[in-house]
Amino acid sequence: xxxxxxxxxxxxxxxxxxxxLGHVIEELAEISNSKIELHVPEVNMVPKNEALxxxxxxxxxxxxxxxxxxxxxxxxxxxxxxxxxxxxxxxLNGLLSENEQSLIEFAATEEEMLxxxxxxxxxxxxxxxxxxxxxxxNTELPRCEYGYFDDICGSTSLLDDADDMVLFLxxxxxxxxxxxxxxxxxxxxxxxxxxxxxxxxxxxxx
Amino acid sequence: MGDxxxxxxxxxxxxxxxLDSEGQVISWNNWMERHSGxxxxxIRGLNLCNYIPELKGTRIDKGIYKAxxxxxxxxxxxKLLNVSFPLYxxxxxxxxxxxxxxxxxxxxxxxxxDNSQYCVIxxxxxxxxxxxxxxxxxxxxxxxxxVANLQEKEHELSTLFENTQNGILIFDRSGLIHSANRxxxxxxxxxxxxxxxxxxxxxxxxxxxxxxxxxxxxxxxIRALMPVSGEEREMTSLRSDGRRFPVSVSAxxxxxxxxxxxxxxxxxxxxxxxxxxxxxNRMARVDGLTGLSNRFSFTEILASTIRSHSRDxxxxxxxxxxxxxxxxxxxxxxxxxxxxxxxxxxxxxxxCCRDSDTIARWAGDEFVILLPQQNQSRSSITVAEKIxxxxxxxxxxxxxxxxxxxxxxxxxxxxxxNSAERLIFCADQAMYQAKSDGKGVFRFFTREMNERxxxxxxxxxxxxxxxxxxxxxxxxxxxxxxxxxxxxGVEALIRWNHPQRGMVYPDEFIQVAEECGLIGQLxxxxxxxxxxxxxxxxxxxxxxxxxxxxxxxxxxVDDGLVYTVRRLLNSVGFPPEQIVxxxxxxxxxxxxxxxxxxxxxxxxxxxxxxxxxxGKGYSSLAYLRKLPVDIIKxxxxxxxxxxxxxxxxxxVSAIIDLAHALDLEVVAEGIxxxxxxxLLRFKHCDHxxxxxxxxxxxxxxxxxWYGSIGNKPLVQ
Numbered sequence: 016x017x018x019x020x021x022x023x024x025x026x027x028x029x030x031x032x033x034x035x036l037g038h039v040i041e042e043l044a045e046i047s048n049s050k051i052e053l054h055v056p057e058v059n060m061v062p063k064n065e066a067l068x069x070x071x072x073x074x075x076x077x078x079x080x081x082x083x084x085x086x087x088x089x090x091x092x093x094x095x096x097x098x099x100x101x102x103x104x105x106x107l108n109g110l111l112s113e114n115e116q117s118l119i120e121f122a123a124t125e126e127e128m129l130x131x132x133x134x135x136x137x138x139x140x141x142x143x144x145x146x147x148x149x150x151x152x153n154t155e156l157p158r159c160e161y162g163y164f165d166d167i168c169g170s171t172s173l174l175d176d177a178d179d180m181v182l183f184l185x186x187x188x189x190x191x192x193x194x195x196x197x198x199x200x201x202x203x204x205x206x207x208x209x210x211x212x213x214x215x216x217x218x219x220x221x
Numbered sequence: 222m223g224d225x226x227x228x229x230x231x232x233x234x235x236x237x238x239x240l241d242s243e244g245q246v247i248s249w250n251n252w253m254e255r256h257s258g259x260x261x262x263x264i265r266g267l268n269l270c271n272y273i274p275e276l277k278g279t280r281i282d283k284g285i286y287k288a289x290x291x292x293x294x295x296x297x298x299x300k301l302l303n304v305s306f307p308l309y310x311x312x313x314x315x316x317x318x319x320x321x322x323x324x325x326x327x328x329x330x331x332x333x334x335d336n337s338q339y340c341v342i343x344x345x346x347x348x349x350x351x352x353x354x355x356x357x358x359x360x361x362x363x364x365x366x367x368v369a370n371l372q373e374k375e376h377e378l379s380t381l382f383e384n385t386q387n388g389i390l391i392f393d394r395s396g397l398i399h400s401a402n403r404x405x406x407x408x409x410x411x412x413x414x415x416x417x418x419x420x421x422x423x424x425x426x427x428x429x430x431x432x433x434x435x436x437x438x439x440x441x442x443i444r445a446l447m448p449v450s451g452e453e454r455e456m457t458s459l460r461s462d463g464r465r466f467p468v469s470v471s472a473x474x475x476x477x478x479x480x481x482x483x484x485x486x487x488x489x490x491x492x493x494x495x496x497x498x499x500x501x502n503r504m505a506r507v508d509g510l511t512g513l514s515n516r517f518s519f520t521e522i523l524a525s526t527i528r529s530h531s532r533d534x535x536x537x538x539x540x541x542x543x544x545x546x547x548x549x550x551x552x553x554x555x556x557x558x559x560x561x562x563x564x565x566x567x568x569x570x571x572x573c574c575r576d577s578d579t580i581a582r583w584a585g586d587e588f589v590i591l592l593p594q595q596n597q598s599r600s601s602i603t604v605a606e607k608i609x610x611x612x613x614x615x616x617x618x619x620x621x622x623x624x625x626x627x628x629x630x631x632x633x634x635x636x637x638x639n640s641a642e643r644l645i646f647c648a649d650q651a652m653y654q655a656k657s658d659g660k661g662v663f664r665f666f667t668r669e670m671n672e673r674x675x676x677x678x679x680x681x682x683x684x685x686x687x688x689x690x691x692x693x694x695x696x697x698x699x700x701x702x703x704x705x706x707x708x709x710g711v712e713a714l715i716r717w718n719h720p721q722r723g724m725v726y727p728d729e730f731i732q733v734a735e736e737c738g739l740i741g742q743l744x745x746x747x748x749x750x751x752x753x754x755x756x757x758x759x760x761x762x763x764x765x766x767x768x769x770x771x772x773x774x775x776x777x778v779d780d781g782l783v784y785t786v787r788r789l790l791n792s793v794g795f796p797p798e799q800i801v802x803x804x805x806x807x808x809x810x811x812x813x814x815x816x817x818x819x820x821x822x823x824x825x826x827x828x829x830x831x832x833x834x835x836g837k838g839y840s841s842l843a844y845l846r847k848l849p850v851d852i853i854k855x856x857x858x859x860x861x862x863x864x865x866x867x868x869x870x871x872x873v874s875a876i877i878d879l880a881h882a883l884d885l886e887v888v889a890e891g892i893x894x895x896x897x898x899x900l901l902r903f904k905h906c907d908h909x910x911x912x913x914x915x916x917x918x919x920x921x922x923x924x925x926w927y928g929s930i931g932n933k934p935l936v937q
Contacts, residue, residue: 042283045280046280046301046303110301111300115300116358116362119361119362119365120361122354122357122358123350123354124298124299124300124351124354127296127298127299127300127325128298128300128301130296130298131295131296131297131298131301132301134294134295134296135295138287138291138293138294138295141293142287142291142293145292151292152292153292153330154292154293154294155294156294156296156327156329157296
């Protein structure tokens with residue numbers, strides 16, 4: 016696949032993801048009962064290890080939360096989201112209604128909320144993808160893991176083969192009412208990436 | 222197999238709802254029936270959100286849509302669920318309203334081979350988990366708050382610990398220091414950034430050693446080492462550079478648990494306080510002018526030396542030294558010169574003594590010396606002679622040579638007494654004896670002195686009583702005009718009608734009265750009585766009587782005499798020129814400047830001043846010109862020999878001539894024979910008195926005597 020085709024594919028992907036995220040934002044606004052400001056998402060194809068450098072801040076933040084959500088169908092892949100504990104609590108507190116007590120530590124309730132939130136975001140993205148590609152994708156429910164960044168990274172095969180290219184999607188949004196900001200990072204392993212491009216190019220008739 | 226799954230779905234403790242692509246209920250399990258009260262038979266085949274309208278537009282509704290239409294699953298967390306299924310807890314009792322179940326919901330799409338879309342909704346009851354979590358969260362909040370409070374408290378305490386001015390040391394039973402605040406580090410360490418942690422308490426305090434501490438020691442043993450009941454104890458501390466400094470310490474224990482106790486010690490550096498105390502103490506013990514010990518300190522040292530000498534069978538001497546003619550230096554050269562002289566005297570006394578001797582300034586120009594451990598090789602006589610010689614040497618006071626002497630009284634322990642007060646008293650008495658023996662000498666205290674002293678003390682007491690009980694009486698000796706023989710006046714003479722001893726003459730008590738300070742009172746009484754008598758006489762006889770009153774030099778100490786005379790003159794209305802105050806020549810010469818001022822003040826009142834006992838001293842008539850004197854009284858000594866001794870007669874003649882040349886009146890005393898009277902008349906003496914003319918007599922006798930003689934010339 017030539018570079019130009021790849022660049023076009025990436026633009027198309029970003030655009031369709033952007034559209035899909037519009038629905039996600041709507042849903043989050045409804046949940047939080049607050050306006051949500053979406054920052055223009057960044058879509059990059061980067062080697063895994065480079066993607067991981069984005070997560071370096073998580074290393075210094077101590078405890079981290081990983082949320083994994085698989086999808087299958089004509090393309091199989093998984094989304095992996097990283098949050099620092101502080102960031103996740105900040106995000107969740109932003110979504111809580113005014114009369115709820117603030118969350119100060121990550122526990123079962125927070126985990127369930129984060130799964131809910133991740134599912135909204137990932138489902139939105141997957142839906143946007145399947146719409147773009149005109150294919151049917153089955154999404155599984157997300158799973159969550161909580162612990163020290165290095166421990167989790169060390170035990171996840173997903174992060175093997177550091178040179179593999181991944182789709183790295185950064186979604187930043189602000190819950191206006193609470194002025195809390197969050198960043199979701201999404202990546203997808205290389206093997207499915209090729210298929211993804213194929214589908215995009217077929218769809219675009221390239 | 223289908224039945225089996227159906228049974229499992231019915232048995233499972235979770236709500237299971239199966240919807241078809243239209244959202245119509247295919248399955249509604251037993252759990253849902255129990256908690257919603259809606260039977261499967263009722264709801265099957267109906268659209269779920271239509272049957273339960275409160276779900277419309279909710280996240281559940283949207284989740285169903287996403288599953289059936291978009292093939293997307295949903296996880297609806299209880300916290301973010303705006304509306305849940307109307308499910309309630311099954312209560313054992315019916316006493317309260319059933320509570321809505323806290324729900325966590327999953328909606329999963331699935332399709333079968335025929336592409337027909339379904340979704341399954343799982344409803345989990347997380348009420349109890351939620352309750353537990355809420356409780357845990359509440360606990361967590363409380364704990365977080367508690368930790369925050371503790372941290373705040375700890376911060377406050379550690380700030381206090383670090384910033385307090387007192388040093389704080391925390392240590393265990395073995396004396397090992399666990400922590401020390403900044404003040405303690407600054408106090409004990411040359412490098413205050415170093416640590417005291419790990420050092421032992423006994424390294425910092427002279428009062429402790431390693432044996433005082435140890436793990437095997439009980440708390441009580443450790444507490445017994447230090448002031449733990451709120452009081453403070455002074456101790457000596459040791460700095461890391463080896464310097465010792467005084468501290469004030471208070472301490473207490475902090476029980477950690479049954480086995481372990483910590484102790485803390487507040488340490489205050491009291492170097493400055495001690496220095497101030499020392500200075501105060503020094504000031505309280507040292508005479509500021511001379512740097513010698515003061516009276517208080519000397520008495521204390523003497524008392525302690527007496528105690529140690531009593532044990533060791535040693536003897537000691539006490540010197541009481543009074544400077545002769547010091548007052549003259551003060552009067553003539555000023556107080557600064559007097560002070561300088563005292564400083565130089567102190568210095569000379571130091572050179573005459575050993576370091577082991579104690580020299581002190583007792584008062585004014587009085588010094589005392591303690592010579593401890595007297596023995597044959599160093600007698601107090603040697604020291605006394607050395608002092609007399611040293612003081613007799615001229616002093617250079619601000620460029621002027623000043624000559625003084627001193628009189629020394631010496632008492633000895635154990636012979637003269639065994640208390641500090643007694644020995645000082647005896648030395649003082651001996652000093653008086655030295656003074657009366659001619660000054661510039663030393664005298665040892667003797668038994669006779671003691672007896673004299675006792676007698677004097679007795680007289681002193683009796684004088685006080687006599688003043689209170691009015692035992693005194695004035696006698697009057699007539700004075701006549703030599704030329705006419707007519708009485709012109711009297712000399713008032715005091716007598717004491719002692720209840721046991723009968724009539725006592727002034728030479729037996731005036732000196733005691735002067736020494737014990739009663740002379741002022743007695744002198745005032747004499748002046749008052751004399752004025753009253755003169756005033757009565759004047760009223761009765763119509764002509765004034767010259768009243769001569771003897772004045773003690775001790776009455777010349779201040780303006781009191783001038784005040785008394787002025788007051789009496791004003792109150793009795795007597796002509797002041799008829800009052801003659803007599804002062805002895807010797808005293809007048811000794812008094813110098815001070816007397817001159819007072820005499821002038823008296824002269825201004827209009828009274829006359831007479832020099833008594835003239836000829837006894839060494840004053841010249843030329844000197845008398847400078848003094849405000851009106852009359853001189855020739856001493857009786859010259860008159861006694863004048864009639865028979867040509868030389869005395871010439872002296873008397875010369876005195877009269879010269880006095881007249883100076884416009885002074887002359888009174889001759891002690892006239893006992895006619896021949897003396899004739900000589901005086903021949904020499905043109907102004908007035909005379911004596912037994913030949915009339916003895917001293919009471920006022921009643923004087924009135925009788927005057928009446929019988931009348932205004933006739935008394936002596937012809």
